[in-house]
Amino acid sequence: xxxxxxQSMAWLHTWVGLLLGWLLFLVFCTxxxxxxxxxxxxxxxxxxxxxxxxxxxxEGAIAYLQKHAANAEQWTIQLPGHRAVATTAFWKEKGETxxxxxDHEFLVxxxxxxxxxxxxxxGWRLYRMHFDLYYVPVLWARWAVGLAAMFMLVxxxxxxxxxxxxxxxxxxxxxxxxxxxWLDGHNLSAVLALPFHLMIxxxxxxxxxxxxxxxxxxxxxxxxxxxxxxxxxxxxxxxRSGHAVPLAxxxxxxxxxxxxxxxxxxxxxxxxxxxxANAVVKITRGTDEGMDTRGETLTFDAAxxxxxxxxxxRGPARATESVMVGLxxxxxxxLLLRWFYFLxxxxxxxxxxxxxVLWTSKRRQALPDxxxxxxxxxxxxxxxxxxxxxxxxxxxxxFLANRLLPTGVVDRPGWETHSLFIGWGAVALVACLRRPxxxxxxxxLSVAAAGFFAVPIVxxxxxxxxxxxxxxxGDLVFASFDLLMFAFAALLAYGAWKxxxxxxxxxxxxxxxxxx
Amino acid sequence: xxxxxxxxxxPTRLAAALDVAARTLVAAVGGYAAAALNAAxxxxxxxxxxxxxxxxxxxxSFAVFALVAICAFAAARAxxxxxxxxxxxxxxxxxxYLAKHGGVA
Numbered sequence: 001x002x003x004x005x006x007q008s009m010a011w012l013h014t015w016v017g018l019l020l021g022w023l024l025f026l027v028f029c030t031x032x033x034x035x036x037x038x039x040x041x042x043x044x045x046x047x048x049x050x051x052x053x054x055x056x057x058x059e060g061a062i063a064y065l066q067k068h069a070a071n072a073e074q075w076t077i078q079l080p081g082h083r084a085v086a087t088t089a090f091w092k093e094k095g096e097t098x099x100x101x102x103d104h105e106f107l108v109x110x111x112x113x114x115x116x117x118x119x120x121x122x123g124w125r126l127y128r129m130h131f132d133l134y135y136v137p138v139l140w141a142r143w144a145v146g147l148a149a150m151f152m153l154v155x156x157x158x159x160x161x162x163x164x165x166x167x168x169x170x171x172x173x174x175x176x177x178x179x180x181x182w183l184d185g186h187n188l189s190a191v192l193a194l195p196f197h198l199m200i201x202x203x204x205x206x207x208x209x210x211x212x213x214x215x216x217x218x219x220x221x222x223x224x225x226x227x228x229x230x231x232x233x234x235x236x237x238x239x240r241s242g243h244a245v246p247l248a249x250x251x252x253x254x255x256x257x258x259x260x261x262x263x264x265x266x267x268x269x270x271x272x273x274x275x276x277a278n279a280v281v282k283i284t285r286g287t288d289e290g291m292d293t294r295g296e297t298l299t300f301d302a303a304x305x306x307x308x309x310x311x312x313x314r315g316p317a318r319a320t321e322s323v324m325v326g327l328x329x330x331x332x333x334x335l336l337l338r339w340f341y342f343l344x345x346x347x348x349x350x351x352x353x354x355x356x357v358l359w360t361s362k363r364r365q366a367l368p369d370x371x372x373x374x375x376x377x378x379x380x381x382x383x384x385x386x387x388x389x390x391x392x393x394x395x396x397x398x399f400l401a402n403r404l405l406p407t408g409v410v411d412r413p414g415w416e417t418h419s420l421f422i423g424w425g426a427v428a429l430v431a432c433l434r435r436p437x438x439x440x441x442x443x444x445l446s447v448a449a450a451g452f453f454a455v456p457i458v459x460x461x462x463x464x465x466x467x468x469x470x471x472x473x474g475d476l477v478f479a480s481f482d483l484l485m486f487a488f489a490a491l492l493a494y495g496a497w498k499x500x501x502x503x504x505x506x507x508x509x510x511x512x513x514x515x516x
Numbered sequence: 517x518x519x520x521x522x523x524x525x526x527p528t529r530l531a532a533a534l535d536v537a538a539r540t541l542v543a544a545v546g547g548y549a550a551a552a553l554n555a556a557x558x559x560x561x562x563x564x565x566x567x568x569x570x571x572x573x574x575x576x577s578f579a580v581f582a583l584v585a586i587c588a589f590a591a592a593r594a595x596x597x598x599x600x601x602x603x604x605x606x607x608x609x610x611x612x613y614l615a616k617h618g619g620v621a
Binding site for chain 2: 005008009011012150153154157158161202205206209210212213215216217218219220221227230231315316317318320321324
């Protein structure tokens with residue numbers, strides 16, 4: 001293309017980045033939040049108290065299932081990871097599909113007691129939005145996100161080639177210089193976390209590889225189901241014998257599993273045809289127990305509690321895949337590394353946001369009439385405001401709805417999510433209608449800041465686990481969540497204030513230049 | 517966008533648009549085809565258990581895609597990348613077809 005490699009890569013980077021930038025902003029925002037998925041869920045279920053205890057959680061869940069779902073087709077118990085407290089369990093009646101799972105779902109705390117908590121999907125909703133989006137069929141969403149990820153991979157590589165002096169950019173951040181500052185900000189957030197961005201994009205594609213790239217399966221297997229059985233183990237349901245046999249104690253099976261895994265905790269228990277003589281108990285290692293996130297599944301005879309033969313060890317390719325998915329999701333990460341993941345995610349969000357703003361900032365001087373930009377320019381300008389200020393406000397609304405919606409509302413988790421999009425839509429409307437652009441930025445960023453500021457305040461007014469109580473009791477999860485909300489409010493308010501003062505800065509500089 | 521290699525005359529808007537469209541087509545379709553066929557070839561012929569071979573092909577496929585996409589925009593002419601991508605894809609597709617349906621290997 002024109003002017004050699006660097007120019008053509010710059011062109012590619014600009015347009016690929018712009019086209020998928022808004023979607024990538026959503027993917028980065030929700031993905032970054034998902035590193036604290038368990039903590040968000042805990043904050044959104046303030047009724048759950050106490051500490052995590054995997055064995056008592058499992059025993060409590062089984063006791064409840066035996067009492068209320070003795071004839072169910074299958075039982076599933078999702079045990080809490082190291083950063084969670086509650087066990088989630090559900091059963092499936094005959095003829096139901098997995099889509100019905102929330103019809104028979106309940107929570108058990110670390111004492112083994114069933115908890116009546118507000119109905120919410122917590123951090124899990126944001127995690128799913130990261131690749132399933134919302135209001136669109138899941139398959140379309142995953143293809144759209146995959147396309148964005150592929151574009152991002154190309155944008156990163158072309159971005160690196162475009163760079164003249166990648167090392168110098170590491171140390172360069174010039175404030176108050178208009179377009180140059182946006183470029184510095186874009187470079188800094190991109191270059192500083194470049195290994196993370198490259199890793200997260202490639203491993204993100206790997207998490208859904210069998211959907212994006214199924215051709216190897218078609219070439220080597222007659223049926224895809226055979227491949228999935230080879231790769232991830234079968235979930236065959238044993239046939240019912242018709243003889244009822246009670247379940248052996250689950251605690252003993254968990255102990256055997258722990259011994260087999262050198263102390264690692266189980267994360268999931270699956271019991272098909274419970275109560276039958278043919279029933280088995282399938283215990284899968286917790287996803288947060290190692291960098292290889294796909295834990296082994298052990299099978300036990302439900303009647304005797306004896307462990308069956310272990311599955312053969314994974315080959316190197318599947319082990320690599322498991323580690324790549326683990327690196328992406330970061331479930332293994334201890335606290336310090338988790339914060340680092342979170343900061344890298346924020347850097348990615350900033351990279352996308354500054355890149356989007358840079359597109360307009362770079363073209364503004366070149367406009368034939370700066371007061372009346374062409375349609376495409378106005379569209380990008382408004383979409384940038386709608387996305388960059390709108391989505392954060394939507395997320396604040398999601399948290400606020402969790403505290404403000406009455407507990408009896410039908411489809412409460414659904415309305416929490418609708419609140420996110422209602423809030424986002426309202427800001428998007430302001431972003432499109434308010435003139436001039438500067439005013440739209442100031443107002444939307446202020447609204448978003450107010451939204452985050454309101455979250456800990458509303459929490460304080462509606463629950464007994466407000467910021468001061470949490471700090472007093474040393475409840476770091478709740479206190480950190482509330483403080484982080486204040487931090488985001490401050491960040492967005494700072495942004496609004498900067499935009500508000502921008503014109504003055506330019507005028508002052510012009511005056512200085514005139515004097516000089 | 518394209519440099520008119522022979523005459524050196526400034527490119528027209530239409531020529532530029534066509535050039536970008538051609539490159540995009542080569543990057544998207546050619547890139548995906550090369551990645552998919554590469555994954556299928558590795559899955560079929562890598563000397564390891566087939567589940568491992570399938571997984572290896574999948575893990576490598578996105579790098580193949582990115583390589584073709586970058587080349588499609590980096591090369592002087594889109595046609596050149598289209599040629600080399602086809603030169604890789606067509607024989608591979610043929611061999612895979614024969615292996616699967618023709619009873620060979």
